[in-house]
Amino acid sequence: MSIENTSALLGGETRRTCKIPVEHLDYDYIRECNDVKYLEKILNVLRSGEEGIYPHLIQFCEEHVQKLDPKSRALRKDLPPATAASFSADEWRQISEELKTWEQEVKTNEVELRRLAVFGDVEKVPPVRGSNCSVPLNQNAASNGVKKSTKTPLLRDYREWDKFDVEKECEKIDKGIEVSSSPTALPQIKQKVDTEALTLKEKAIIADHEKDKGNEAFKANDYEEAVVYYTRSLSVLPTTAAYNNRAQAKIKLQRWHSALSDCQSVLELEPGNLKALLRRATVQKELGQLEMAAEDLRSVLQAEPQNTIAEKLLLEVEQKMTDSPAGGQKKGKKILIEEVEDNEEETAPAEPSQRVGGESVAAPAERGDDMGNTQKKPPSRGDGGPHAEHAHQGHRRSKRGSVDKCKAQEPTKKDLANGAQGTKSQEADRSGHSEAQPGGDSGRLDAPCGALPPPLARLKNEGNQLFKNGQFADALEKYSQAITGFTDAGIDSPEDLSILYSNRAACYLKDGNSTDCIQDCTKALELRPFSLKPLLRRAMAYESLERYRKAYVDYKTVLQIDIGVQAAHDSVNRITKMLIEQDGPDWREKLPEIPLVPLSAQQHRREEPPSKEVLQARAARAAEEAAKRAEARFTSLKQEGNDCVKRGQFQEAVEKYSECLKLKPDECAVYTNRALCYLKLELFGEAKQDCDTALHMEPTNKKAFYRRALAYKGLKDYLACSSDLQEVLQLDPNVQEAERELEEVTVLLRQSLAAGSPGKPRKTVPIKEVDGSDEEADAAGRTSVAAGNHCSAGTEQPANAYEFGQALNAARAQGDTAAGADLLRGVAPETLPLYVSNQLDGHTVSFIMQALDGHLLQEDPYLVYQHLSHLHTAERFSTVLLLLDKNERRQMTQLFEHLSAVEAEGFTANDVQNLANKYI
Template identity: 50%
Template sequence: QKSESPEAESSKSHGAESQSGGGGSSTSLPPTAAKLKSEGNELFKSGQFGEAVLKYSEAIEYVIGLGGQSPDDLSILYSNRAACYLKEGNCNNCIQDCNRALELQPFSLKPLLRRAMANESMERYRQAYIDYKTVLQIDSSIQAANDSANRITKTLIDQDGPSWREKLSPIPVVPVAAQLHRWDGGNFTSEKQPTSEKAEEKFKTLKTAGNDFVKKGKYEEAVNKYSECMKLNTEECTIYTNRALCYLKLYKYEEAKQDCDHVLQIEDSNIKAFYRRALAYKGLQNYQASVDDFNRVLLIDPNVLEAKKELEEVTQLLNVDSSAAAGSQQKQRKKITIQEVSECDDQEERQFAAPEGVVTDHVTSKEAVQESVPLKTSEKLRISEPSNAYDFGQIINAVNTNKDKAACADLLTIIDPKKMPVLLSNKLEGEIFLIFIQSLEYYLVGKDPGLVYQHLFYLSKAERFRVVLALLSKNEKEQVQQLFNSLSENQNHQYTLEDLESLKKVYEL
């Protein structure tokens, strides 16, 4: 539920100070200031945000003029005026007022939320993320903050790559006193009817009971409690991820997957949902889907050790599964098993040594026969975008085995360069590095020098880049130099000559 304005606070109470205009915390204000605040409240509720700003400003000036007033009262006035600015789209003034409110009353919930929303509107995603995460330390049930933090996580991954967390300022640790205080910071009624206190209390009781059953290993009982919770609130994602955990413990993998699917429809970067769905897929023996989800977990947070261990295990299971599917024949990179069929639109090609997303041009025959044949140089690899590091590695192996620079160029054209370090993982080798360089030089530098620059930039972020660079021969380094020379000749708005010189130093040229 949104909290960008005083009248749209989360249905969960953040203190006992949210009452109708002039009530609650306003009683400690001088009568004149309390009256101005109440008038501002009414103007805000009627959508007259500019007029409300004037009333709050008068109240602020009056209180400051008197001196010795409670910091809480003044903080609330600044927070309310910030809400008006946010409604008007005046994000700079909103942020300034939130800063003032937080100086007076650190870790106040509403100013943090409003500042986060203003920063997000101005595309200051790192600052917004920090504020949303701070809010969630104070009250983890605020759905607006959860949704926004997940949304921004995706944006930051796209913007900064796998190391996005390193570029954030430290997230402040909220004192316990502030977590208990959870002050409301405004005197407005909610636009939405709040959940009745009785139902909310019942929800908390059921959730706590479910959590207690989990701790005791009584997963069936926990499932029942979480299911009752869902009758009262279908939007709290933690209930679904908790129940998914129970289903996993009970070997009910399909049910666990469904709960995680539900969460990911609401929060498409929920790391617990991805992790538990990956485990569910593992239990269902859908190893490829499991690998995909574990890769998504590590893309969001590369430091999840359990995910790394599980990914290694499931990858091994996937390889065993693929080998079994191929029969007793040993997998060989230079062989691709294909299904030869008569010419028709619905031809089906089965491959084992080749990855998903790479198929050979079909060979027609009057009789459908299946055989293992070497990939001929005259056959062209058709490339589709890999969905994870495993698929990418298989495609690269097929491309490199056949030294198909055109196919490699096709692959580099459809892959977002920012994803390259994650897709390569720790698998960058000299041969792969060189076929990248050659494909970029022969096929792409003349067509899209900006894309070539981006690939070179993000390739330098790959895990084994320094090792590979150190092992290049003189001739191989000359190939890299030639590519940079071509970039200099084909200048593009995406990079300057200074950018190019800086990158050349990274490549030790």
């Protein structure tokens, strides 16, 4: 870097590097200058002292810069470091005490961390620099019975290094590497940290440190180790951050069930956690729970509308929901895997078969328990577990009395269908270890159930109610009390005891205790072999423990009982892929024996067709969703059409508006917008038709009248055009565009009547009246219409650079600045550099300045400012500027003086001054 650049960076610019004349280092010039950047350079030159030290001039320049830009970087000054002399005695004493307190806390935390062995082997950790604490390094070594050497290496003379054999030492190192490279088993990290007798603060330190270790492992893509450290952190102190991080690591490992459980834990600790919702949606998408994933993503976008990850994921989910019917669920029979009724008994005859546990016993056929047509709803919406249900049992079971619950009766086909009926949350049962509630008719907790005495039936019903409310631990306690009371009473009813074990297994599954869930399901199956729900729950528990072979056997057994269980079909397909990857082509040979289900236990039921009310509700819901989608599509298309009009893409806008009208053919604003596009495309007949339709809907729509008048004008029907313009002025006398059009059309009408033929063909009037609101922006449209009308009254608007050059040369040759002003009035400022780039010279620039100053400045100062803002960007402008004579420069200076004296919206005097620096 050069010395000049270095001094510029340090704020010490010189006059030569900044290219500042000496005359500008003056009070008068600084007072008149309004360019902040240039003043900052002057200030830096004055501070450098190159031209001398002028404190008053420096202060004057700083005050002027402060007035123009209070936040200027040039006004910043470095403050010297604070010392004891900068504070009072009390303030300095307080600062010193705070520093000492902080130092003492750091030393205390250091001692605590060493005592807790947070950093691993204590003897290997050196003391923190500057601390007075010491760690007994020999303590652990003595306890291990290892004697450490107390010898210190002797000092060596430089001459001894001459005798050092490098090759020999390298051979020793190589041999040491070969010996040490033998495979050794890495020590296994414990999943739990012993934190007994520690304070909460100490636990928080340890938990945070373990979480940091997990973060480091995650960054290194070692997700297994990251999960272990996050688990250690959670064993010390459960936090939402650790649960969230562990869920993300498990997502990387594709452990969808465990990841879903961690997300649930986060949402229980902190409802509405966006990271947990986003990660749960990711898991649900992978597991096929598309509706619930979409709901979570919408919740995230409602809180963070700019979340691009959630937007992208929601698009993928909605695409999958659109491609696959019923939200991605395949057709087939479904089943609720729960016991929710109090009258769960069977009277079907038993048939000898092999028990799931291995013995040969009588196997009563499972005919399904009365579920009461419980319907599921998405997870974590204020009612407990991930897939708690809507309680419709009372409505569906209102025809049955409490006396019927105590009678043992043969279930009908309808009851069996109700018992096997489920919803799409079956998929969630497999993935998130959550299933339908085992709670039953919570309205009659004292009602007896089968052979259960009233106290035990009450415990069971209370457990059902707690489960329904999401209180799984309390429900588990109630079921355990019922099981203990059942055993103590010596009741001979294996069906009721099996249901209690199955319900408690559901609680264990909800809490993620898969081992106890498997034990209870096995006991339930010993009491009632081939029960459908215990088999499903045990299969889910096996799958969560990654014991895929046993899970596969249970799922296949479920399909023998009822082939219509869609959850089992999906799980079998998924586990088959895992077993093929794990065991290879011979994976079937490694499976345990799949038990044969007797015919009496097999259930092949057909779902009842939905009732008329259900069909009507579905149709109404489908119609409502279709209306919402159509409204959203209409709004999007209309906005896209408006944007196309702003960009001048009128044909694309016509297509967008046409699609809008297919969705809502009675929208008047769309017809007027499309008519505007047709006018731009010179399709006057189509524009007239759209205006006719709009006026049929709204007879007083002045925009439709005005645009139909322009269409009539394009069709040379001046009489009809005059009539529509008069209608516009009758509705709103303040529409100046209509007045000007009426005057022009009146002249054309007289000429056509006098000549006996239609008026001379004329070019289209530019109109721009569309924005993103309900209809269009009239203000922008009026400006464009006014400019176009004025141009059409005098000089025709040029279509290209050649026509513009011809018209400008003709006006300049005749000295007609008014014609030049008309020409500039009809040209967009951004296109002016393109039009004059090939023929720009000093005379052209001078003529443009005269036209702007003599005619356009009084009418439209902002248009003059816009032309000047774009003209200096033309090619060769800087070269032409050097060739201007004194008179031409004086005209240019005079134009900028007049422009700065005008008060107009869109620019300030400071803006004009900054623009003048580019010309003068």
